[in-house]
Amino acid sequence: MTDTQWLTWEVFHQTQRGAPHIHVGSVHAPDAEMALLMAKEQFARRQACVNLWLVPTHAIYASPYEDADIFEHGTDKSYREAFGYKVRDRVRAANLNDEDKQEDIPEEA
């Protein structure tokens, strides 16, 4: 029997110019050109497609799921997020145009 195990190629599909390429699956093929042909039949025969990327599976370097803790933050990093700043609350509380209350501007914590 001829070995058709071949390489596997990961397929990335783009639905329109400017959209991101999205991973949709993989195909077996002896080379890039055949991989493109297989991927076209398998992943582009129905939905719109303007472009396909084929990447040999072995070329992808992936982080292990068991090491997902490498993405966790050790400290509070809310200072680098927009939600970390409650500016409007402070402005409203200050009520700067009310002459009676101008004495009571709260200090930043």
Add this chain to the structure above:
Amino acid sequence: MSVLPLNYYSTVEDDGRSEEEKLLAFEAKINRGEKIEPTDWMPERYRKQVMRMVQNHGNSEIVGALPEREWIPHAPTFKRKLALTAKVQDEVGHAQLLYRVVETLGKPREVIIEELLNGTAKYSNVFNYAPETWADVGVIAWLIDAAAIIRQLLLREGSYGPYSRALKRICYEESFHLKHGYDICVTLALGTSTQREMLQDALNRWWEPILGFFGPPDNDSVHTSELMRWRVKLKTNDAIRQEFLDQYVPKIWELGLTLPDPKLCKDEQTGVWHYTEPDWDEFKRVIQGHGPCNAKRIAVRRMAHEDGEWVRRALAAAEHNESIPVH
């Protein structure tokens, strides 16, 4: 660190956890609704069961294309011919997607194909029956694909990531198959008396195999409860059969057709359908290779495999080194 086996199951390195701890973490992941990926630790029974199930599903797609393929030259109109050809192409494509999923669990596709040809791997029993008339093509595409969709929409919510993702695409494509089959049946139902008789005859012959499609009632409760807990099975065979009856019997009756089962009725109090159990002994006999078309299906599959040998050899020999730069 070496490049990881991204899409393949591999023995996860010993991280010091006991089997017990690994199993608890595995089940906790499933309980949180997370998917299991090929590189995650999984119990051997889980891997074997998912593999057996997906391999069976893949084989059913590829063998399921064979009875329909016989009708491509005999389709009554050009539009029907185009649609049927597209459906057959889809089914073969689904087999490819599913075989890739089996491979992620450690079985190469060379072996998958070999196991289909030598009879060690099974496929859905329903494809061992012959489509005798054009109405059969409509009934198969409407009702067998409907049965498959009900099952696959459930399995799509299962725990194994690669299977779940493949099913998303498969269900999307199956919905055209169902509509195409329904359209054929409705056309015949609204046609001449000969056409109506042809449709009724097809339904009479296919009804029992269709009910059998969902498999025998689950009685091995220990086995079933483990598979349910691991989200390999989402509902029992009987529960899925009930869903099918509830959705499709009214649609069949609406066309003025009858079903060949005097017991068939819905208990309006409980919402449960009563029906005559398919002959499960016959079901087992056919699965074991004694149905009307088992030998024929495998023979065609073998012929296709052997006739395609030169293509595979040519592809393997070709030395194309150029590739298209991405940007």
